Amino acid sequence: MxxxxxxxxxxxxxxxxxxxxxxxxxxxxxxxxxxxxxxxxxxxxxxxxxxxxxxxxxxGGAVAETRVTLADGRSYLIAVPEGVKQPPLVVMLHGGGGNGAQSARSSGMTAPALRRGFAIAYPDGSGRSRMKTWNAGHCCARAALTRMDDVAFVLRVADDAARRFGTDRSNLFVAGMSNGGMLAERIAAERPREVRAVASVAGVLDLARIKPRGAVPVLHMHGTEDEMVPYAGGRGALGLTYAAAEDVLTAFLQAQRRGLTKTRKVIDQARDGMQTEKFTYASSSGRPEVVFYRIVGGGHAWPGGSRGRSTTRDINAPHEIFAFFKAHLRK
Missing domain, CATH: 1.20.5 (Single alpha-helices involved in coiled-coils or other helix-helix interfaces)
Structure with a gap:
């Protein structure tokens, strides 16, 4: 059995x-x-x-996330691995118009997190319905218009998880999709000492307003045919203007303030009409400090996910993200 x-x-x-x-x-x-x-x-x-x-x-998954509501009424879901003392924590941020529960279902992040000994939290953005957003600078929607301090909220989630569930506050990682990825990169830029590494899929830092203040390991995935957050920057399908993905890459590389060795790998194992170029910028010890995935032909999608023709199968986002985060665990 x-x-x-x-x-x-x-x-x-x-x-x-x-x-x-x-x-x-x-x-x-x-x-x-x-x-x-x-x-x-x-x-x-x-x-x-x-x-x-x-x-x-x-x-159906033997994993059940626990919902936690903070004193201010905001909430998050969390799953914690059994038998792991002070597990590192990944905070996974949903895209604009989503919520924590939706992200837990669609991202495929929980099972690989627990398998690798990570706890994982899925907080909710703000909004009057189940369609929540994050304030990542000029995006998105009500969260940005009301200037919600979502950077502080994510760090508060990390503090609360450490207190309630015994997660390791010194091993905090943040990942996100689209609007959530934008916030992940904002946290890296504004609070570099608070996080070990971040990962963004189809979400760019608001370079017009925010510049990286220190070195943080960053993983970024972006499709060249993304219409919502254009790879080359400019106006997206919903009317907002974004920085180019490669300009964001340059900003985080400059924040490293050291020489990194660049390598390029072409991944095209799925034969899905798309091709992924993986650029790794490694330290002298060989550790990847910045990893950039250019998904040629890819759209506004979660790599390895189940939706749409613009979703590449060349790579699996959770697998790549956790491999990167594992390389940056504080021992």
């Missing part, structure tokens, strides 16, 4: 469930030898149903 207890949440008591199912299976096996054909068929059917329930349980 399949065992999915290795990826579980404390509130679900997965090991206990698995023990119960194994006990039922063993009883059925013993009964099988002592019964007639009709009873054997019935026992076999029940065994198959139990196996199916386990498979459905595993497929």
């Amino acid at each position: 399949a065992d999915c207890s290795s990826v579980s949440a404390k509130s679900m008591h997965v090991p206990s469930l698995m023990l119960l199912l194994r006990f039922r299976r063993n009883r059925l096996a013993l009964a099988y030898h002592d019964q007639g054909e009709a009873e054997k068929e019935s026992a076999a059917m029940v065994a198959r149903l139990i196996a199916l329930l386990v498979l459905l349980f595993c497929a």
